Amino acid sequence: MTMRGGPPRMQQQPDGTARQSQVVTTFGPGAMVDLLTDAVLVGGLDFWSYDRNYAVPIINEPRLRDAIVERFRQLGRELSPDQPFRAPPVGNDREPSKFAGVQVLEFPHWFVCQNQRCRSLMRRDGLELKSHRYIHQCERTTKAECVPVRFVSACKRGHIDEFHWIAFVHAAQSKEPGKERCAAPSLTFEEGATGDFNDIRIVCACGANEKLNATYGLKLPCFGSRPWLGPEGKEACSESIRLLVRTASNSYFPQVVSALSIPDPSGDLQEKVRSVWDVVKSSTKELLQAFRQIDKVRIALRDFSDDEVLLAVSAIHEDKPITQGPIRTAEFIQLTSARPEAKGDLAPIGTDFFAREVRPKDGLPAGVAQLVVASKLREVVAQIGFTRLEPVSPDLQGEYDLGVETAALGLTTNWLPASEFRGEGVFIRFDEDAVRAWEEKPAVLKRGKQLLAGYEAWCGTLVDAEARKAAPPFPGVRFYMLHSLSHLLMSAISLECGYAASALRERIYCGPSHRDPTPMAAILLSTGTSGTEGTLGGLVEQGRQLRAHLQAAFDMGRLCSNDPVCATHSPEKDQAERFLEGAACHGCLFIAECSCERFNRYLDRSLVVPSIGHPAELAFFSQRP
Numbered sequence: 001m002t003m004r005g006g007p008p009r010m011q012q013q014p015d016g017t018a019r020q021s022q023v024v025t026t027f028g029p030g031a032m033v034d035l036l037t038d039a040v041l042v043g044g045l046d047f048w049s050y051d052r053n054y055a056v057p058i059i060n061e062p063r064l065r066d067a068i069v070e071r072f073r074q075l076g077r078e079l080s081p082d083q084p085f086r087a088p089p090v091g092n093d094r095e096p097s098k099f100a101g102v103q104v105l106e107f108p109h110w111f112v113c114q115n116q117r118c119r120s121l122m123r124r125d126g127l128e129l130k131s132h133r134y135i136h137q138c139e140r141t142t143k144a145e146c147v148p149v150r151f152v153s154a155c156k157r158g159h160i161d162e163f164h165w166i167a168f169v170h171a172a173q174s175k176e177p178g179k180e181r182c183a184a185p186s187l188t189f190e191e192g193a194t195g196d197f198n199d200i201r202i203v204c205a206c207g208a209n210e211k212l213n214a215t216y217g218l219k220l221p222c223f224g225s226r227p228w229l230g231p232e233g234k235e236a237c238s239e240s241i242r243l244l245v246r247t248a249s250n251s252y253f254p255q256v257v258s259a260l261s262i263p264d265p266s267g268d269l270q271e272k273v274r275s276v277w278d279v280v281k282s283s284t285k286e287l288l289q290a291f292r293q294i295d296k297v298r299i300a301l302r303d304f305s306d307d308e309v310l311l312a313v314s315a316i317h318e319d320k321p322i323t324q325g326p327i328r329t330a331e332f333i334q335l336t337s338a339r340p341e342a343k344g345d346l347a348p349i350g351t352d353f354f355a356r357e358v359r360p361k362d363g364l365p366a367g368v369a370q371l372v373v374a375s376k377l378r379e380v381v382a383q384i385g386f387t388r389l390e391p392v393s394p395d396l397q398g399e400y401d402l403g404v405e406t407a408a409l410g411l412t413t414n415w416l417p418a419s420e421f422r423g424e425g426v427f428i429r430f431d432e433d434a435v436r437a438w439e440e441k442p443a444v445l446k447r448g449k450q451l452l453a454g455y456e457a458w459c460g461t462l463v464d465a466e467a468r469k470a471a472p473p474f475p476g477v478r479f480y481m482l483h484s485l486s487h488l489l490m491s492a493i494s495l496e497c498g499y500a501a502s503a504l505r506e507r508i509y510c511g512p513s514h515r516d517p518t519p520m521a522a523i524l525l526s527t528g529t530s531g532t533e534g535t536l537g538g539l540v541e542q543g544r545q546l547r548a549h550l551q552a553a554f555d556m557g558r559l560c561s562n563d564p565v566c567a568t569h570s571p572e573k574d575q576a577e578r579f580l581e582g583a584a585c586h587g588c589l590f591i592a593e594c595s596c597e598r599f600n601r602y603l604d605r606s607l608v609v610p611s612i613g614h615p616a617e618l619a620f621f622s623q624r625p
Helices: 020-024 062-074 165-169 212-217 265-275 285-291 295-300 306-317 327-336 432-439 442-460 465-470 477-497 538-543 546-558
Strands: 002-005 032-034 039-042 101-106 110-113 120-123 128-130 133-137 143-148 151-154 187-190 201-204 209-211 242-245 253-260 354-357 368-387 416-430 504-511 520-529
Touching: 020 368, 020 416, 062 253, 062 327, 062 368, 110 133, 120 187, 165 187, 165 201, 165 209, 209 212, 212 242, 253 327, 265 295, 265 306, 285 306, 327 368, 327 416, 327 504, 327 520, 368 520, 368 538, 368 546, 416 432, 416 477, 416 538, 432 442, 432 477, 442 477, 477 504, 477 520, 477 538, 477 546, 520 538
Parallel strands: 002 101
Antiparallel strands: 032 039, 039 101, 110 120, 110 143, 128 133, 133 143, 151 242, 187 201, 201 209, 253 368, 354 368, 368 416, 416 520, 504 520
């Protein structure tokens, strides 16, 4: 995919490139990107251009489509019911065209002169553009290159704008009675020897100056600027802005939802019902029994119960899809229903899903109920919005509360950017009875209260009512255990399977028995890439050696290089405000954020393996598997 400088200029040669999958996550609409010679803001969906000589790349995934379209419809937001997902446009590096790519907007417009004797802070209007670089005339005979200032302003709703440098510097001066406002501001960006934030001072030629750390206490209004949506993107906003470093990790949190492509029996049911629609369209429970005496109805519906048929008839009348249940519950049922592996089993050509249950020769470790290897997996990932400053976490089904206001991806479009990944995976289901018995242990209940207290303390830091509304419910100790074990296993398996740790991804299936009608306790570790037909089978083969990898994970988790500080950490009343993790840090559980579903939150290895300062019964694997 190519990135092209947005209005007013549109060159033939692209300003930069990015992988398609990155445009649905890291570099999506509204994200700030540093190109070779520019700092830019990725344009919204209205500024995506597709090559006219090729069909628009539509991505189909019925389950994900049905889940998102229906929820968007309930909120009065329009989304195409037939083709809601598109892949980002693909550019041709050999023959680049201005009609294929993503327009980007130069942002910010404030620059800092790199001459150490000058350090002027000014808008780009007063600079000379030469060879795609901005030049400042410092003195009569001295010129120096300028770089974009590394600070902008943003609010929690995703709005972003230039920081109001002139108003900030003169804020104290304007409050002094009788003191005139500066008529011709000329700013200088002064940094200390270390470049530390607390040493940065903005100075005006009139004598007004202010340290940048003074922004912490300021309540500056947000003007609702959304430059990635174009000139008409501005909207009303009641939030306050905060100073934001352009390259900071909290500058962009994409909200993505995903689904595995699994067989959809409801699609076959609807097709069969439509084939005899002239007969069954007015069916009731009693009438359907009579209709089944008709040969064509009996043959078409013989594989389906009366309740299933009536549900399909109702869905067709209401023009709604027949859902297989929540996204992850349907996947869990499909994976746990996998047939036992037989000799000579090969995935059919062109299939998107092929999974088989495996029984290792040495048996399954205690606490593990089922092992499934999937040699064929297809996952579709779609972006529905994004936030800045604070992430919004999904629920246990991997879905977001769409009622919470997030930044829009486009103004006039009725589709969402998406990408598809093909690869392989290993599914591990834990024994529900063993998990439930572990949850009821006194040590686990006590630790659960500490984790819940930390979660409530974290919620207390969200002073904004909208942010509190967006906060997901406390996931429970079951999720903490599954999530922590997933991280340990990814680190252990990556050493043997041939894939880097950042190439593995997790998918947690957690449905506590007291909350979910389908109790779930499983993890899916997968690897895959966009634009390829699959992987080389390394992960599937390592899945067959589950016991060895669990033993390696057990050994890795028992001791951390930061112990005993890490092991004894409690999120309850934590002075460091690490409210969402227990015994977890960069030395033991944290992994690459592209691999983790929860930004390395909700982790505690003491729930998985025995650790310093905790009783052995607290760990799900109290003994080495």
